[in-house]
Amino acid sequence: MAKEKTFNEFLRNSSAYLILLGLVVIFTTLTPRFLSLTNLINVFLQTSIVALLAIGQTFVMLTGGIDLSVGMVGICCGAIAAGFATGYGFGFTLGTYPALILGLLLGATLGGISGLLIVLGNFPPFVATLVMMAIAQGITLVFTQGRPIAGLPSSFIFWGSGSVGGIPMPVLLLVIGVVLAYFLLTCTSFGLYIYAIGGNKEMARLSGISARKVELGAYIISGLTAALGGLVLTGRLASAQPNVGEGLNLDSIAACVLGGTSLFGGKGNMLKTLVGALIMGALANGLNLIGVPSYPQLVIKGLVFIAAVTLYIVSSRKH
Secondary structure: OHHHHHHHHHHHHHHHHHHHHHHHHHHHHHOHHHHOHHHHHHHHHHHHHHHHHHHHHHHHHHOOOOOOOHHHHHHHHHHHHHHHHHOOOOOOOOOHHHHHHHHHHHHHHHHHHHHHHHHOOOOOHHHHHHHHHHHHHHHHHHHHOOOOEOOOOHHHHHHHHOEEOOEEHHHHHHHHHHHHHHHHHHHOHHHHHHHHHHHOHHHHHHOOOOHHHHHHHHHHHHHHHHHHHHHHHHHHHOOEOOOOOOOHHHHHHHHHHHOOOOOOOOOOOHHHHHHHHHHHHHHHHHHHHOOOOHHHHHHHHHHHHHHHHHHHHHHHHHO
């Protein structure tokens, strides 16, 4: 009985790593190109946008909430920043760095509005963030008139396509983001409060924790990382594309769940979220390398997601 409990605990804590390892073994067997340095960099590049969004999503999910707006908030912030950088829609330019800063501030603001709807308006997180998703999409489509914003300066494009010391900027930003988020969750009182609220909100309140402030902070962080992901994506595409963010919401949630973050709050960590995002990136990359068409890929991704979640649920119940 003790051995079974130990094995189930190992399975629950290591399922994300085992799935990633399994994918690496399978795709390396099918195509040796998978483990080439060039392809591994491509995997991290494919992963970076979703992983950046998943950083903030992890904070929200640890409180027991969910943020369905991250994709459209990111695209909205990218479009507005592109407008400031090019003069589109404003008639004047601010330059790349003021535009990027304003894009980040807009993301934090939109995330904060979602948080206020939840903590003050008592909106369910699903409803509040669904509303914010619609608002962000509406702002984007009105501002861009449904058309891409091109002509970005090279200094803007650098943040999505450039590199420092051979490391692509999206990957470098992702590493910095994960390290900062890991520190915030594990080494600060705010991080401890996040876990406490997700574990038992009422007990956290009785312990003197301001649940409203902590939850609001989580949604602000989610909006901020969504904006960062949107800005990187805009730079990578060398244009603001108003219709590319629809699938990013579910992808960010999937990355968190694959990494073992509970949908009910209180369980999860940042490193496993990164592993969850890498699972998605490795799967997509490997399927492309072996020539699987895009539509069947969706089915395969869904089956892998179901298997991963089932594995986690079964091991958790036994534990």
